[in-house]
Amino acid sequence: MPRPAEPSSQPLQTAERRWLRRGGWLFPLAGIPLGLWIGRKTWQAVLLVPTLATAGFDAKGLAIGLALAALPLAWLAGLWLERRWPRTRRWPIAPVLAALALLFAETALRTGLGQSLFWQAVLARSGQQHLAREISLFRLEAADPAAAGRPGIVLAGSSQLVYGIDVERLAAQTGQPVHRRAAAGMFPTELVASQGWFDFHPDNRLALMLSGFDLGARHDLFPEAIRPLATVSGLRNLLGAARARFLLRRWRALVDLGSAAVCELWRSRDYARFLLEHPFRAAETAAAAANETATAEQKEAYVRLGANPEMVALCQRSLARFFADMSGRCRQIVVFEGRVNPAYPGGEIAELSRDMREFLARQERQGTVRFVPRAEQALDLPEDLWRDMTHVGPEGRQRLTEAFARALAAPPPPEIRAP
Amino acid sequence: MLFNSLDFALFFLVVFAAYAALPLRAQNRLLLVASYFFYGCWDWRFLSLIALSTAVDFTVARGLDRSEDPRRRKALLFVSMAINLGVLGFFKYFDFFVGSAEALARTCGFDPPNLRLGLVLPVGISFYTFQSMSYTIDVYRRQLKPARHFLDYALFVSLFTQLVAGPIERAAHLLGQVMQPRKITWNGLQTGAWLFFWGLFKKVVIGDNVAAWADQVFSGSVAWSTGSVVLGVYAFALQIYCDFSAYSDMARGLGSCLGFDIMINFRNPYFARDPSDFWRRWHISLSSWLRDYLYIPLGGNRRGPRRTYFNLMATMVLGGLWHGAAWTFVVWGLFHGLLLAVHHLVRGKKAHAAPPTAFGTAWRRLAMFHAACFGWLLFRAESLRDVGSMLVALVRNPGWSAECTAWLFQIAFLSLPLWAVQILQERTGDSLAPLRLSLVPRTLLYATTAGLLILFANTGSRAFIYFQF
Numbered sequence A: 001m002p003r004p005a006e007p008s009s010q011p012l013q014t015a016e017r018r019w020l021r022r023g024g025w026l027f028p029l030a031g032i033p034l035g036l037w038i039g040r041k042t043w044q045a046v047l048l049v050p051t052l053a054t055a056g057f058d059a060k061g062l063a064i065g066l067a068l069a070a071l072p073l074a075w076l077a078g079l080w081l082e083r084r085w086p087r088t089r090r091w092p093i094a095p096v097l098a099a100l101a102l103l104f105a106e107t108a109l110r111t112g113l114g115q116s117l118f119w120q121a122v123l124a125r126s127g128q129q130h131l132a133r134e135i136s137l138f139r140l141e142a143a144d145p146a147a148a149g150r151p152g153i154v155l156a157g158s159s160q161l162v163y164g165i166d167v168e169r170l171a172a173q174t175g176q177p178v179h180r181r182a183a184a185g186m187f188p189t190e191l192v193a194s195q196g197w198f199d200f201h202p203d204n205r206l207a208l209m210l211s212g213f214d215l216g217a218r219h220d221l222f223p224e225a226i227r228p229l230a231t232v233s234g235l236r237n238l239l240g241a242a243r244a245r246f247l248l249r250r251w252r253a254l255v256d257l258g259s260a261a262v263c264e265l266w267r268s269r270d271y272a273r274f275l276l277e278h279p280f281r282a283a284e285t286a287a288a289a290a291n292e293t294a295t296a297e298q299k300e301a302y303v304r305l306g307a308n309p310e311m312v313a314l315c316q317r318s319l320a321r322f323f324a325d326m327s328g329r330c331r332q333i334v335v336f337e338g339r340v341n342p343a344y345p346g347g348e349i350a351e352l353s354r355d356m357r358e359f360l361a362r363q364e365r366q367g368t369v370r371f372v373p374r375a376e377q378a379l380d381l382p383e384d385l386w387r388d389m390t391h392v393g394p395e396g397r398q399r400l401t402e403a404f405a406r407a408l409a410a411p412p413p414p415e416i417r418a419p
Numbered sequence B: 001m002l003f004n005s006l007d008f009a010l011f012f013l014v015v016f017a018a019y020a021a022l023p024l025r026a027q028n029r030l031l032l033v034a035s036y037f038f039y040g041c042w043d044w045r046f047l048s049l050i051a052l053s054t055a056v057d058f059t060v061a062r063g064l065d066r067s068e069d070p071r072r073r074k075a076l077l078f079v080s081m082a083i084n085l086g087v088l089g090f091f092k093y094f095d096f097f098v099g100s101a102e103a104l105a106r107t108c109g110f111d112p113p114n115l116r117l118g119l120v121l122p123v124g125i126s127f128y129t130f131q132s133m134s135y136t137i138d139v140y141r142r143q144l145k146p147a148r149h150f151l152d153y154a155l156f157v158s159l160f161t162q163l164v165a166g167p168i169e170r171a172a173h174l175l176g177q178v179m180q181p182r183k184i185t186w187n188g189l190q191t192g193a194w195l196f197f198w199g200l201f202k203k204v205v206i207g208d209n210v211a212a213w214a215d216q217v218f219s220g221s222v223a224w225s226t227g228s229v230v231l232g233v234y235a236f237a238l239q240i241y242c243d244f245s246a247y248s249d250m251a252r253g254l255g256s257c258l259g260f261d262i263m264i265n266f267r268n269p270y271f272a273r274d275p276s277d278f279w280r281r282w283h284i285s286l287s288s289w290l291r292d293y294l295y296i297p298l299g300g301n302r303r304g305p306r307r308t309y310f311n312l313m314a315t316m317v318l319g320g321l322w323h324g325a326a327w328t329f330v331v332w333g334l335f336h337g338l339l340l341a342v343h344h345l346v347r348g349k350k351a352h353a354a355p356p357t358a359f360g361t362a363w364r365r366l367a368m369f370h371a372a373c374f375g376w377l378l379f380r381a382e383s384l385r386d387v388g389s390m391l392v393a394l395v396r397n398p399g400w401s402a403e404c405t406a407w408l409f410q411i412a413f414l415s416l417p418l419w420a421v422q423i424l425q426e427r428t429g430d431s432l433a434p435l436r437l438s439l440v441p442r443t444l445l446y447a448t449t450a451g452l453l454i455l456f457a458n459t460g461s462r463a464f465i466y467f468q469f
Helices: A010-023 A026-047 A059-069 A071-084 A086-090 A093-110 A112-125 A130-143 A159-164 A167-174 A188-193 A212-216 A223-229 A232-240 A244-249 A251-262 A269-277 A285-303 A309-327 A348-365 A394-409 B006-020 B024-066 B070-107 B125-140 B150-158 B171-179 B186-219 B226-258 B275-281 B284-295 B304-323 B327-349 B358-380 B384-396 B402-428 B439-456
Strands: A153-157 A178-182 A205-210 A332-337 A370-372
Touching: A010 A071, A026 A059, A026 A071, A059 A071, A071 A086, A071 B439, A093 A112, A093 B439, A112 A130, A112 A269, A130 A159, A130 A178, A130 A223, A130 A269, A153 A159, A153 A167, A159 A178, A159 A205, A159 A394, A167 A178, A167 A394, A188 A223, A188 A232, A188 A309, A205 A394, A212 A309, A212 A348, A223 A251, A223 A269, A232 A251, A232 A309, A244 A251, A251 B006, A269 B402, A269 B439, A309 A332, A309 A348, A332 A348, A332 A394, A348 A370, B006 B024, B006 B226, B024 B070, B024 B125, B024 B150, B070 B125, B125 B150, B125 B171, B125 B284, B150 B171, B186 B226, B186 B402, B186 B439, B226 B358, B226 B384, B226 B402, B275 B284, B275 B327, B275 B358, B284 B304, B304 B327, B327 B358, B327 B384, B358 B384, B402 B439
Parallel strands: A153 A178, A153 A205, A205 A332, A332 A370
Antiparallel strands: none
């Protein structure tokens, strides 16, 4: 029976040796200048604009150049190894080394420099694509070691928070640093899965705004929204709250999200693609379409709010786990009851809002959160202060920020813990 | 169940674990059940068509082997061909021909009733029908002894590795492997893992990503200009190659893991120097099938130049029609038939010319690549009217947008490893050359492709193009 022939690598390796003898000197000759050029050009390529950082000698560039220059030596060492011990060809050394190289890339991307380069590149290209801009700002703030060392208010939530709260004004009014950890589409499932980005300092106060709209907006797990922010602790709480049948039916999404939670390369892949799609300029033409899509999604969400009771229940259960877990990792969780435009269509919203209010009140009784219901907010947001059904306009933003600041400035009630 | 899906990964792991633990006969039964399950995941109703084709050809082949009466043997062969081509023709071409007849009648002023049935095309029907037919014809020609066990033959027809998009295997090559003991070897696993991984890379990193641009251009959602049309055609050329050859590579890889040697279906076709060379490199299993069972029986090149040209055109038109029921495929077949005929004519006159220089070879390759690209324009366009409009825009609407630049960058960036590997394969004449590289370049290749796979794999589960054929 015919079988794939045993690889005979001898002729090819002889050719490699010959090629290295002839052209190996090109690596040091071209490698070091190329490395220095890459080093100098990095910030320019990342930010899409000439910057001061492009001038002068760069030690990182020299390191890249030296690595390129040394490549023929490593190549020759590999050839020598396989000639000296031919049996090693049968061992999976190359796949293992490739895996190590990927591990190195993963580690490099996780460093402050790697995160800064990557997300600044995304931010520079985000143009009018609000989601890319919000996620990159989120990740840049999360990667800032100086900010992480300062305890303050961690503001987490969906676009209602992004467009509803003026971060600078809130910081000024509360006298505390405000860490923004909000992005469009961060509904409870996304919020819970992102937990790892909120618990960076034990003295933080986590500030959320949740409403009936958040409870019913998602009709299923949405991996594309969870992936860029997935964390191990968050995913554990989200999936731990789901029923086995629910998980079994979505096992493909779970593999995807599990990979994102542990692997930064996978977590960032949507934005790596974004960089590839916009290599030389910001996303301009696609912006309108992207924003249109968001509007269409919002419109669909208005109509189908709370359509899947299984997801509503999952949101509540996972939030309960999230609150229980996070209450031990930060000083306080403040949940500001959110709201929608009074002209919001349909009766579902009232029912969901009541459910959310009761759920948060229960959580407060258990001592995991401080709940600020609408009745205590002293906040009036009539129909004309809303930009659309869920987002406030500039005047509404100002009022909401002030109300938020008042709620955060209020002294925390005496601790009540469930027995 | 696509090869590039988690479902398939799970399916294969289970099948492989059981397969490795079983003796030959049980292995074959397991693979048969697995193959029917695999096919049934698309549409279990069409399993009956595979079973019908298998039963007919197995029975006919045994009859052909036993009989010495030429008339009876011809009759048996006719029965097999009629059933196989009847089923294929009904599902694939009935609506097309009826629709075309209706359109013709309407242009003549008649008002014909709607006789189209809106049939669903069973996935892979063209592949397994041709595979099964080649077996019967080989037995008829006494080039092959028929299979002794029905289950072995059923496995030959339905082996899941290449059931739905080829390669179209020949019984002389694969049936023997089904009937004889197979071994899972370390070398086979290494080779198989590489082929599967490389196929996966081509499919989800290159094919599925560049498809987005090709789709936008051919659907007309991007304004047609010189830049967009040229780039759209390049993108489709890359997409169809990476998609189809990926399936073949993955099929070979899976086969290698199970101890089978599945035939090579592509040999760097975009390095072809002329039309004949292209068809020796592109979809080899189909082009060799058409050569052996259509072109040569029609007389090949033995009956004078005119008949040769006719045979070439007829073979290529039928080859085009094999791809699908649309006039664009017929025109694509005609175009390739014409290319082959012209090449035949020119080659005849230059029989004693000196071999081309390196520059001449590069020029020929470039010219053939662009000829193939023109063919892809005919192949992919939604209609012949679109072909005309795109060609007009190509000439009359010069322009290159920023979007074209971004796409050119994306296409070039993603396909860099493909060209590197193909140049290596072409220079060594060895499709497994990447496995023979020394440690460092091999590591770089694995790390680069795996990194690109993690970052840029299109996880949208886009079906393979050739499933529709």
